[in-house]
Amino acid sequence: MSRSVKKSIGAFAAGILVLFVLIGFVFSYGCVRFIGNKYCERAASSALDFAALTINADKARSSYKTRIKSDDYDSVQNKITAYQRNNNDIISRISLVSFSNSAGVYIFDSGGATLGSRLDYNKYTSSVKAELINGRSSMSTSENGRLIVYRPLRTVDDNLCGTLIVELEKPFETQYYYIIAVVFAVLLLLGLVFVGMLLLFLRKKMFTPIRKIASYLDSLKNNAASEKKDNDSGDKKSGKKESPDASVIFNSDRDDEIGQLSSSLKTLLGDLITGEKTLNQAIYDANHDGMTQHWNKRFYHNMEESFRKCESICFIYFDVNNLKLMNDTLGHESGDFVIKRAADYIRGFIGDGDYCFRMGGDEFLIVMTSGDVRRLDKIIDKLNSDAPYILSRKTDSIKCSLSYGFSYAKGIFSYDAKLAEAEDNMYIKKTELKQLLQMPDR
Numbered sequence: 001m002s003r004s005v006k007k008s009i010g011a012f013a014a015g016i017l018v019l020f021v022l023i024g025f026v027f028s029y030g031c032v033r034f035i036g037n038k039y040c041e042r043a044a045s046s047a048l049d050f051a052a053l054t055i056n057a058d059k060a061r062s063s064y065k066t067r068i069k070s071d072d073y074d075s076v077q078n079k080i081t082a083y084q085r086n087n088n089d090i091i092s093r094i095s096l097v098s099f100s101n102s103a104g105v106y107i108f109d110s111g112g113a114t115l116g117s118r119l120d121y122n123k124y125t126s127s128v129k130a131e132l133i134n135g136r137s138s139m140s141t142s143e144n145g146r147l148i149v150y151r152p153l154r155t156v157d158d159n160l161c162g163t164l165i166v167e168l169e170k171p172f173e174t175q176y177y178y179i180i181a182v183v184f185a186v187l188l189l190l191g192l193v194f195v196g197m198l199l200l201f202l203r204k205k206m207f208t209p210i211r212k213i214a215s216y217l218d219s220l221k222n223n224a225a226s227e228k229k230d231n232d233s234g235d236k237k238s239g240k241k242e243s244p245d246a247s248v249i250f251n252s253d254r255d256d257e258i259g260q261l262s263s264s265l266k267t268l269l270g271d272l273i274t275g276e277k278t279l280n281q282a283i284y285d286a287n288h289d290g291m292t293q294h295w296n297k298r299f300y301h302n303m304e305e306s307f308r309k310c311e312s313i314c315f316i317y318f319d320v321n322n323l324k325l326m327n328d329t330l331g332h333e334s335g336d337f338v339i340k341r342a343a344d345y346i347r348g349f350i351g352d353g354d355y356c357f358r359m360g361g362d363e364f365l366i367v368m369t370s371g372d373v374r375r376l377d378k379i380i381d382k383l384n385s386d387a388p389y390i391l392s393r394k395t396d397s398i399k400c401s402l403s404y405g406f407s408y409a410k411g412i413f414s415y416d417a418k419l420a421e422a423e424d425n426m427y428i429k430k431t432e433l434k435q436l437l438q439m440p441d442r
Contacts, residue, residue, distance in 0.1 A: 009199065013195045013198065013199075014192060014195045017188075017191040017192065017194075017195060018188065018191075021184055021187055021188045021191060024184060024187075025180065025181070025184040028180050028184075029180060032180065039090075040090070040147045040168050041147075043087065043090045043091060043168065044091075044140075044147060044149040044166045044168055045149075047083065047084075047087070047091050047094055047166045048149060048151045048164050048166055050083055051080060051083075051094055051096070051108075051153075051164050051166075052151070052153060052164065054076055054079050054080060054083075055076055055080075055096060055108065055153065055161075055164075056072070056076070057153050057154060057155040057156070057161040058155045058156060058161075059072060059073070060073075060076075060096060060107050060108065060153075060161050060162065061155055061159065061161045061162075063107060063115060064098050064105065064107045064115070064116075064161075064162070067115060067116050069115060073115075076108060077108055080094050080108055080110050081110040083110075084110035085110075088169075089169065090168055090169055091166060091167070091168055091169065092111075092146070092167045092168060092169045093109070093110055093111040093165070093166070093167040094108075094109075094110045094164075094165070094166055094167075095108065095109040095110070095111065095113070095119075095164070095165040095166075095167075096108040096109070096153060096161070096162045096163070096164055096165075097109075097119050097162055097163050097165055098160075098161070098162040098163075099125075099129070099132040099133050099162070099163060100133065101129075101133070103118050103119060103120050103121060104118070104119035104120075104121070104125070104132075104163075105117070105118060105119065106118075106119060107161075107162050124141045124143070124148075128150075132150065132163055134160075135152035135153075135154065135160035135162075135163060136152060137152070138150060138151040138152070144170075145170050146167060146168055146169065146170055147167075147168040148165065148166070148167050148168070149165070149166045149168075150163050150164070150165055151163065151164045151166075152164075286298070287299040287302075289358040291336065291339060291340060291343075291358075292339060292340060292343030292358050293343070294343055294346075294347075294356045294357060294358045294364065295355055295356060295357045295358070296357065296358055297357060297358065297359050297360070299357065300355075300357040300359065300365070303355065303367075307367055307369065307415065308415045310369050311410065311411070312370070312408075312409065312410035312411070313367065313368065313369060313408075313409055313410075313413075313415075313418065314366075314367070314368035314370075314372070314373070314376045314406065314407070314408050314409075315365065315366070315367060315368075315406060315407045315408075315418060315419055315421075315422035316349070316365070316366040316368075316376075316379065316380075316404060316405075316406045316422065317363070317364075317365055317404065317405045317406070317419075317422040317423045317425070317426040318342065318346055318363065318364040318365070318366075318402060318403065318404050318426065319362055319363050319364075319402075319403045319404075319426050319427075319430055320338060320339065320342050320362035320363075320391060320400055320401075320402060320403075321400055321401045321402070321403055321430055321433055321434060321437075322392075322398055322399065322400045322401070323335055323338060323339070323361065323362040323400055325398055326338055326392065326396070326398045326400055329397070329398050330396060330397070330398055334392070334393075334396060334398075337392075337393070338391045338392055338400045339361075339362065341391045342362075342364065342391050342402055343358070343364070345389065345391075345402065346364050346366065349366060349379050349382070350366065351368075351370075351375070352370075353368065353369045353370040354366060354367065354368045354369070354370075355367045355369070365422075373408055373410075376406065376408055379406075380406060383404050387401075387402075387429075387433065388401040388402075388433050388436060388437055389401060389402045399437060401433050401437060403426050403427075403429045403430035403433055404425075404426055404429055405421075405422050405423060405424065405425025405426030405427065405428065405429055406422050406425060407419070407421040407422040407425065
């Protein structure tokens with residue numbers, strides 16, 4: 001591999017690594033920030049809902065006016081305080097404050113403020129003083145990274161009791177920012193180290209071997225061309241040339257071996273394509289019947305385990321009547337004609353998800369893995385309407401017909417029993433057709 005290519009790969013890998021790390025950091029930061037905001041909003045909303053359900057606005061308004069604490073007042077105060085303490089990891093304070101032009105007055109507070117304690121306006125509350133006094137809309141603000149939410153609480157007759165205030169702790173996600181930064185910084189450093197190690201590894205395991213392979217293949221190709229030229233010219237003096245010794249022919253100073261390798265691989269590619277075609281044909285021949293081109297019994301045994309796991313299945317078993325008599329009387333050529341005609345006829349019933357196997361000399365089996373009983377009914381109707389389907393030529397003295405039997409199963413069933421049922425039904429049909437056509441029992 002040329003030095004410029006190595007540098008390009010290293011720079012590209014490092015750039016992609018840095019880009020992924022930065023994207024990962026930004027994405028992680030955004031996700032944590034988004035989740036944190038949603039978590040805080042839900043926590044504040046839940047606290048406000050709890051306070052609104054716990055506090056009786058009319059009684060709270062009365063306590064504010066009289067400054068008298070009743071047993072009910074203490075119970076509500078304890079519930080609010082308990083709720084805040086149970087959620088102190090996210091909620092720092094829950095309050096109910098009545099605001100006037102001069103200041104706010106605490107009615108309930110989980111932070112220790114007593115009934116009637118004064119709450120002065122700050123920069124934010126001063127800016128929304130009219131809304132706090134009017135008490136018609138909810139508001140929220142962030143102070144020192146802490147979310148504070150305001151929600152008015154009104155009495156049954158729609159008088160303003162006060163404003164519920166929920167103060168949250170410092171957003172929980174902030175504690176993870178530094179961790180995320182450190183983790184991704186470490187990942188970046190490790191990634192850069194990995195890129196360096198990768199280049200060293202590729203140089204040893206890939207770049208150098210590729211150079212050697214390209215040179216060696218070129219030598220083999222040149223030798224083959226030289227031998228062909230000698231053979232074409234009839235020059236036998238040189239004799240068979242030996243392949244270059246792979247241990248001594250490598251030239252480590254050569255450049256642009258990627259181009260050399262591409263040229264060499266074209267030759268190999270042709271051989272690979274030919275070999276692939278040969279392999280595919282061999283696989284096809286191993287799994288198909290040569291005469292009918294249907295799947296063979298060997299492939300059936302390969303598929304049988306998957307068939308047994310089907311939720312529903314249909315079997316149609318076929319058998320050619322009088323084939324042995326046809327072979328014995330008119331010869332195997334006539335018998336082969338009958339087999340091919342039977343195979344072509346059966347092929348017309350094969351659909352998606354169906355398999356047709358030649359199970360023996362004159363036996364065929366269709367396995368319908370979809371188990372569509374309505375489609376099976378149509379096939380059987382067609383078979384019944386065609387019966388007796390004569391496979392032999394009109395001029396043949398021996399008449400061969402096609403017998404068939406079927407079975408259907410869905411849910412829990414015995415595969416072997418259903419297969420045997422289809423075969424038994426086929427033999428019943430076989431007997432009927434022999435009697436109908438007055439065929440000998442052979």
